Amino acid sequence: MKQILVLSGKGGTGKTTVASAFIEISKARAYADCDVEAPNLHLVNKVMNKKSKPYYGMSKAFIVQEKCIECGLCQTNCRFDSIDFDGKYTINPYACEGCSVCKYVCPVDAIEMRQSINGEITIYRDKNIFSTAELNMGSGNSGKLVTEVKTQLKDNLTDEPLVIIDGSPGIGCPVIASISGVDLVLIVAEPSVSGISDMERIIQTAQKFRVKTAVCVNKYDTNISLSRKIETHILALNIDFLGMIPYDKKVIELINNGEPVTNVEFSVSFAIRDIYRKAIQMIED
């Protein structure tokens, strides 16, 4: 089984547009959305037969008021500023990271660690298998949830040749969790000073984990000189440059219709097909 992960560093460069097109082109039967803070793949690659279950992240502290003697030791020892005092001591569940230090220092056992639901993890199964999740607002543990999305997909597979994974923006824990075990990271870059800066940081992140990396540029004709600059820069780094996708307002129309761009033959779908072909060559090498 080969896995292609689509990343970008910067948000909104077209990860989901590219990933959803790859799924269509490859007829991949297995895919996952690891952007647990802002998942969107389910809006374009629809699979029926949804089964969701709650995702339990770290347990969170809870102060049993009847036992509390208001000594304040929990507050002094908490490094996450998650214990408020407003006439009584209470835990701010959004700030609590579940380390249990407060429970340990409490002299009267007034603190319990309670399981908390941090999101929802979903599997869709018809002829295709699609694993996705949505993190509850303000929650931590997004990296752990990403790992669960990937594990859930793997547990439901028998013998799939190709898995497509849509990633999240940034370079932090959800991205790092999504990189582990993949065969190729395809970075969708955007020709802007922000797009270039973010691309450089995601390339460094991918290289730190020694995973094969390739780059393509989306909406290249919105700034042709920066697109050329990206291509030259990528080739100089000895990284595969797989191609450029033009800007076309038809993309947003198709997406808003809930359709992958490859449903229509036009310049954008041609370009993505070409990038796909090169990406497959890379993982077959």
Next chain:
Amino acid sequence: MQVAVLSGKGGTGKTLVSVNLSYLAKDSVYVDCDVEEPNGLLYYKLKDTAQEHVNVKIPVVNHEQCIGCKQCTEFCEFNALAYILEKVRVFKDLCHSCGGCKLVCPQNAITEFDRSIGKITSGFYNETEVFSGKMNVGIESGVPIIKELLKKVLNKKKDVFIDSPPGNGCSVMESISDADYCLLVAEPSIFGLHNLKMVYALVKVFNKNIGLVINKCNDDDIIKDFAKANKIKIVGEIPMDLELGRLNSNGEIVSKYSQYSWLFKDILNNVYKEVS
């Protein structure tokens, strides 16, 4: 006044809006809290900057004092400590710096050292005071950097504009924690709408005053319909304009151009009206 600019979805124009509003506001502060992928300094090209590291505490085990009781490894909820080959090993990337291992060690064999996870750059661009946090590559969480950034602007008697990270997780929540007003930036696509709904749920939980800017406006009314249904005030609409996009993509503050400055002045005035 502290305004947090956020979006859920990435690439909708958070930096465009927060840079331009802080540029137009008199004597204001711009804070880039998107520490994983900070872009504010690409627009605010600072000449003189001050830099400082942001550190977190990571345990160090004194192996001579350690008796191998494993209380620390059992206590750690993050699996950042493991007892391997008769020694306690620390996996610093997993450590949340809670200090628990140090507390439970009966031998006082654990001390802590400062690990730099990123830095904060600050300076002035004309009148605008600029702070930008940048997390080191390979670090899992930038939340400690965001906390440091917000400490710096907490008691400022100026208007503060916060450029938040995308998503709706812990770092977004952190960046809006002190905000008086949350400015949501959305784009008219089904992706934009889905993520707007998620981030809207977040700001509502925290009872924040909110306003909405629609960027890359087209004929599609999906965001407007959502705003209407939820009684969210639309404080600005930025058209889909390839020239604006090109200037912005080159790192230009578009409000320096007369044909665009009114657009952001309008949004700024609407925000002031809403906050007062």
